Amino acid sequence: MDHTITREEAAAALLTVDRRRSRVAEEIGLPAWYWWGLALGWIAVGVASDLGPAWAAGAATLIFGAVHASVVPRVASGRHRTQQLSVRAELTRRRAALLVVLAVAALGLLTVAAGFALYADGARDPSIIASIFVAAVILLGGPRLLASPWLRERSG
Amino acid sequence: MSAEGFDELIHQSTRLSIVALLAAADWMDFAFIRDELGLSESALSKQLSTLEGAGYVTIERPVSNHRRRVRVKLTPQGQKAFQAHVRALRAIVAAAGDATAVSAAAK
Numbered sequence: 401m402d403h404t405i406t407r408e409e410a411a412a413a414l415l416t417v418d419r420r421r422s423r424v425a426e427e428i429g430l431p432a433w434y435w436w437g438l439a440l441g442w443i444a445v446g447v448a449s450d451l452g453p454a455w456a457a458g459a460a461t462l463i464f465g466a467v468h469a470s471v472v473p474r475v476a477s478g479r480h481r482t483q484q485l486s487v488r489a490e491l492t493r494r495r496a497a498l499l500v501v502l503a504v505a506a507l508g509l510l511t512v513a514a515g516f517a518l519y520a521d522g523a524r525d526p527s528i529i530a531s532i533f534v535a536a537v538i539l540l541g542g543p544r545l546l547a548s549p550w551l552r553e554r555s556g
Numbered sequence: 557m558s559a560e561g562f563d564e565l566i567h568q569s570t571r572l573s574i575v576a577l578l579a580a581a582d583w584m585d586f587a588f589i590r591d592e593l594g595l596s597e598s599a600l601s602k603q604l605s606t607l608e609g610a611g612y613v614t615i616e617r618p619v620s621n622h623r624r625r626v627r628v629k630l631t632p633q634g635q636k637a638f639q640a641h642v643r644a645l646r647a648i649v650a651a652a653g654d655a656t657a658v659s660a661a662a663k
Contacts, residue, residue: 420576
């Protein structure tokens, strides 16, 4: 059996292939529960720092860090944002995991800076306020973090 | 001019979309494909049966959280056929600059 295909038909088929691949690449990201867990954990550390005994802040930070370190390797690839599909590894770039770690480190610095600024301003619970601010940044900006085309392999 | 690797079975527009989606994923829920392509369950089932019959996809029914899911995967054979088909399409586009049509031997 012979099938006649024009150049235009072949080009249209390739366009379809590229669009479907791009659609799957849009699914790259971290699951919503990760961002909520990170935000709530951040606030918990802030609360422990302001309201708990002196050792509580250190203990909360250590526990939070340990839990986060155990979760990140499983989700940071960005291939399982939802339970509906698993994106092929070839579509993601290895820098995704690095970006997540760097973002969390930057948020830590932001929290400390905001905490000192609030303390200097005479705020009563600077760590709690700073952690709530950063938690909002996490929830609003986190899901967009891995949506960047910079983190996706080009098609082809 | 030849179009080696051109696959008549994959080239049908709905199946091409299904296989292109699956080629970018390790596995995909039946519901995701259905919603993406705007197909009815029976229409998608029919296309998947055709692809399964050719050995291009496998359909699994794992149970998670007491819910039965239907997961579709492209087999290595399906992946290979898809890649060969894409190469054939590219060859047609590249080589047919001065020709209006080519004849591609179907699988």
